[in-house]
Amino acid sequence: MKGLGTSPGVGIGKIFLYKEVKLEIKKNNVDDFNLELERFNKSIEKAKTEIDELYHITKKDVGEKEAEIFLAHKMMLEDPEFIKGVEEKIKGEKINAEWAVEETANAFISLFENIEDEYLKARAADLKDVSSRILRILLNKDSVDLLSIYEKSIIVAEDLTPSDTASMNKEMVVGLVTELGGRTSHTSIIARTLDIPAIAGIENIIDRVNHGDMIIIDGDSGEIILNPTEEELDFYREKLQREERLKEKLKDMVGKETKSKDGHKVELVGNIGTPSDIDKVLEKDGEGVGLFRSEFLYMDNDSLPTEDKQFEAYKEVAMKLQDKPLVIRTLDVGGDKEIPYLNLPKEMNPFLGYRAIRVGLDRPEILKTQLRAIYRASHYGNIKIMFPMISSIDELREAKSIAKEVRESLKEDNIPFSDKVEIGIMVEIPAVAVHAKAFAKEVDFFSIGTNDLIQYTLAVDRGNQNISNLYNQYHPAILRLIKMTIDGGHEEGIWVGMCGEVAGDKKLVPILLGMGLDEFSMSAGSILGARYIIRNTSKEEIKSHIDRVLNLSTATDVENYIDENILK
Structure with missing residues (x-):
């Protein structure tokens, strides 16, 4: 397999197959819409706390510029148009907070995605990240714990959000492979900053690999070797060692x-x-x-x-x-x-x-x-x-x-x-x-x-x-x-x-x-x-x-x- 190398270097490890938690949102009519408004407001406050934590983690581990994305996420949580839209849906239709958040967010996301402007399309991705966080809190669901990765692993995913990259175990993640993204995507920028090899643009990658498979990625060429032979492992281990020796020389x-x-x-x-x-x-x-x-x-x-x-x-x-x-x-x-x-x-x-x-x-x-x-x-x-x-x-x-x-x-x-x-x-x-x-x-x-x-x-x-x-x-x-x-x-x-x-x-x-x-x-x-x-x-x-x-x-x-x- 070959994709677009977006961050240089060799990564050798087991696949950590990352799939987003699917949140089932059902529409329910409610008698007490004030209770739903209270649930919604509490979820916003908890989301802000989580985002503050991610901001400080990213600022410390990666850099202040890269952490700025979470300031933008926090602004979205304070956006009066979004807040007003959810609250009016809850009160006007007497529906549960989850459905109101989902409907309101989807309306904004659809609007952004249909505009021929890549910046606004990127904002759609950020709003998905933010609304998913609110919904997960409302549904009391845990996110996939990328911090608990305990062995040298290469994350394979459709895409990775800023929240994902901020919360992964940076000591154990030795590579990133995504279906989406390019050289200027958030994931690629973070990978280069952290000196982690990364490849993007591999169509249907999450359906072509298994969790735990051994994989080699070469961020220079975009090459991916799934379940490599011993000869291939030896070749890339030597290349990895050369890279490590070069890093020592750079000092x-x-x-x-x-x-x-x-x-x-x-x-x-x-x-x-x-x-x-x-x-x-x-x-x-x-x-x-x-x-x-x-x-x-x-x-x-x-x-x-x-x-x-x-x-x-x-x-x-x-x-x-x-x-x-x-x-x-x-x-x-x-x-x-x-x-x-x-x-x-x-x-x-x-x-x-x-x-x-x-x-x-x-x-x-x-x-x-x-x-x-x-x-x-x-x-x-x-x-x-x-x-x-x-x-x-x-x-x-x-x-x-x-x-x-x-x-x-x-x-x-x-x-x-x-x-x-x-x-x-x-x-x-x-x-x-x-x-x-x-x-x-x-x-x-x-x-x-x-x-x-x-x-x-x-x-x-x-x-x-x-x-x-x-x-x-x-x-x-x-x-x-x-x-x-x-x-x-x-x-x-x-x-x-x-x-x-x-x-x-x-x-x-x-x-x-x-x-x-x-x-x-x-x-x-x-x-x-x-x-x-x-x-x-x-x-x-x-x-x-x-x-x-x-x-x-x-x-x-x-x-x-x-x-x-x-x-x-």
């Missing part, structure tokens, strides 16, 4: 320069989503932060965060980094990130719509407040500003003009700030990559955001399960746009970084080095692996392969060429 990378075999130095930095994430980056010897997603300040609030609140967050990270660079991306909302109090319009194509810098320029008071906070924090560290979703030089000039206004207002107020703050843009729209040289005349740096660059170039919604196989970072067109961006930046004397997932892809790190990328920004867990690859690679040798790679026809050709001519 030796702490304190070493990120310099290629032929002496070319690059900057190896981390992506963070909250101030607390900086600890992981420093623990893995990151040389700074190449992307600070500032959205958390807005998503964790019921209203726009104040200048002072933002200033304190940016200052905290800048001081921990000391003189190491900190690139702060201005507010990037819309598309897959919705903030209720901003009242962003519902759109047919939100990823192509009113989002990121477009919101900032349309509502400059939001951008000015953020820029004031960033400039104030620049007094305490080496801060750089990055504007997201720039598509035209006119937009860029307008954003720079607002930044100039902010600097002048801070001078008038006698508030100290650094006069060396670099301004750059994310290159995530193909038009910018194609026209890179002209944009480079206007900024101090580029940072290539490959997640959206791939999505826009290949016209593939990266959250759409049905076409996830088309979302491919090895596509020659993607590599050509990256090379054009690097060359355009260098021709105008600016440095070029990358902050998308591709920056930490072990197959592409040598290619990016050969193309001349100056800065690699990635999740903290990928930093030491990337340093190991760079230190064992000659930039000049790889450079001789670049034209050949760019002229290959398919993504598969690119992968095969890298495997056969570079990684070996």
